[in-house]
Amino acid sequence: MSAAREHWGSRFGFIMAAAGSAVGIGNIWRFPYTTGNNGGGAFLLIYLAMVLGFGIALATAEMLVGRSAQRNPVGAFRILGGKGWPLVGYAGALTGFVILSFYIIVAGWTLAYIWLMASGQLHTTDPEQLNQVFGSFVADPVRPIAYSALFMGLTAWIVAGGIAHGIERWNKVLMPSLFIILLVLVARSLTLPGGMAGVEFYLKPDFSKVTAHTFYDAIAQVFFSLSIGMGTLLTYGSYLSKNEHLPKAALTVAMIDTGVAVLAGLMIMPAVFAFGFNPSAGPGLTFVTLPAVFASMPGGDLFGVLFFSLLAIAALTSAISILEPMVSYFVDEHAASRHKTVIIASLVCFALGIPASLSFGLTAGFTIAGKNWFDLMDFLANNIMLPLGGLLTAIFVGWVWKDAVKELRNQGALSLRWAPLWLLVLRFLAPLGILWIMLSALFG
Numbered sequence: 001m002s003a004a005r006e007h008w009g010s011r012f013g014f015i016m017a018a019a020g021s022a023v024g025i026g027n028i029w030r031f032p033y034t035t036g037n038n039g040g041g042a043f044l045l046i047y048l049a050m051v052l053g054f055g056i057a058l059a060t061a062e063m064l065v066g067r068s069a070q071r072n073p074v075g076a077f078r079i080l081g082g083k084g085w086p087l088v089g090y091a092g093a094l095t096g097f098v099i100l101s102f103y104i105i106v107a108g109w110t111l112a113y114i115w116l117m118a119s120g121q122l123h124t125t126d127p128e129q130l131n132q133v134f135g136s137f138v139a140d141p142v143r144p145i146a147y148s149a150l151f152m153g154l155t156a157w158i159v160a161g162g163i164a165h166g167i168e169r170w171n172k173v174l175m176p177s178l179f180i181i182l183l184v185l186v187a188r189s190l191t192l193p194g195g196m197a198g199v200e201f202y203l204k205p206d207f208s209k210v211t212a213h214t215f216y217d218a219i220a221q222v223f224f225s226l227s228i229g230m231g232t233l234l235t236y237g238s239y240l241s242k243n244e245h246l247p248k249a250a251l252t253v254a255m256i257d258t259g260v261a262v263l264a265g266l267m268i269m270p271a272v273f274a275f276g277f278n279p280s281a282g283p284g285l286t287f288v289t290l291p292a293v294f295a296s297m298p299g300g301d302l303f304g305v306l307f308f309s310l311l312a313i314a315a316l317t318s319a320i321s322i323l324e325p326m327v328s329y330f331v332d333e334h335a336a337s338r339h340k341t342v343i344i345a346s347l348v349c350f351a352l353g354i355p356a357s358l359s360f361g362l363t364a365g366f367t368i369a370g371k372n373w374f375d376l377m378d379f380l381a382n383n384i385m386l387p388l389g390g391l392l393t394a395i396f397v398g399w400v401w402k403d404a405v406k407e408l409r410n411q412g413a414l415s416l417r418w419a420p421l422w423l424l425v426l427r428f429l430a431p432l433g434i435l436w437i438m439l440s441a442l443f444g
């Protein structure tokens with residue numbers, strides 16, 4: 001047995017850490033452009049239905065497994081499930097490496113943009129020019145990789161500090177600040193002349209754009225944004241004591257996460273329309289449109305610096321949560337030193353990030369099934385590995401682990417009238433829904 005497991009210092013700290021994991025570049029960068037690519041409001045509705053329909057139930061399930069076992073994903077599935085199930089934990093760790101390999105690249109862009117903003121190189125509302133700056137930066141073979149190394153280093157440094165003094169301490173400060181800045185920027189974007197067309201595009205459902213792929217993109221986004229399917233919430237749950245009200249925690253985190261995603265769209269879409277950008281511009285959306293918003297507001301350079309700092313911070317609080325499960329695995333199961341594990345895992349992630357970055361420049365022509373390396377890793381993690389991880393977790397908690405509801409009741413302290421509904425979702429709705437959506441998009 002190892003020494004006593006470290007726990008969160010406070011409930012607020014835990015909620016901020018879990019929300020910090022959920023709120024990341026998935027919300028601010030990926031959600032608006034995915035919505036844009038999928039015809040706006042109809043996508044938003046499908047997304048919301050999925051968060052309510054199974055996102056919250058799955059987040060609860062994952063945290064419960066961790067809290068009960070007080071272990072990393074591999075150990076938790078071994079203790080509660082026995083033979084075979086630790087594979088789900090191993091797959092989660094693998095998913096973590098895949099996600100970090102492209103996550104740190106975008107996070108590196110945000111660090112670079114702090115500097116570009118501060119040095120006035122983005123001070124224009126001309127879409128052409130902003131596109132040009134972005135395009136030439138991401139295609140550079142050296143600079144984005146150097147920034148991603150810096151970002152990976154920051155992540156490693158915080159994770160090395162442990163739970164209460166590393167992860168929790170940072171989240172408690174950074175998350176509230178992020179929220180305030182977001183509200184200010186939404187207010188500015190909404191009051192831009194011509195911005196309302198963006199709101200209409202964003203919120204008005206156009207169901208003619210809905211295909212099997214819309215559902216597939218929505219499901220991938222739900223998993224990615226709520227941080228479910230790879231053991232992050234499981235690991236964060238393992239640092240909780242048994243009296244935490246998990247469904248309430250999951251609901252709170254999902255509300256914060258969805259709120260930020262919706263607000264991020266309201267920050268970006270009005271600006272997209274006000275300055276004549278293309279709402280389906282894809283990954284570049286945040287990096288080319290927001291600078292135009294800043295250039296158009298008094299004190300905009302300062303706000304721009306602040307915004308990209310906070311975006312970097314949101315990325316940081318998420319990246320931490322992707323690294324922590326692997327670290328806890330080596331620490332729990334192999335009695336490895338936290339510091340050593342952090343360093344090695346970070347170096348591996350950094351190395352895996354290099355091809356992801358190069359796929360915007362040097363190796364842009366190299367594609368598999370029409371996707372460059374970056375898109376391929378994004379697709380593999382978000383559209384395949386996370387949904388499968390979530391599906392298996394649902395099956396495990398719904399069918400295999402007999403004590404799930406008993407554990408959820410906090411030793412009888414909570415009366416959970418809707419627990420049967422939760423089980424129903426885990427047993428049928430989530431697994432069948434996930435399978436059906438995946439199969440119909442991949443083979444339909």
Ligand code: TRP
Pocket residue numbers: 021022023024025026027099223224225226227228229230232318319321322386
């Ligand atoms: N949710 C984060 C975002 O939206 C990314 C993230 C953090 C994540 N931890 C995760 C995604 C675990 C999947 C699994 O940016």
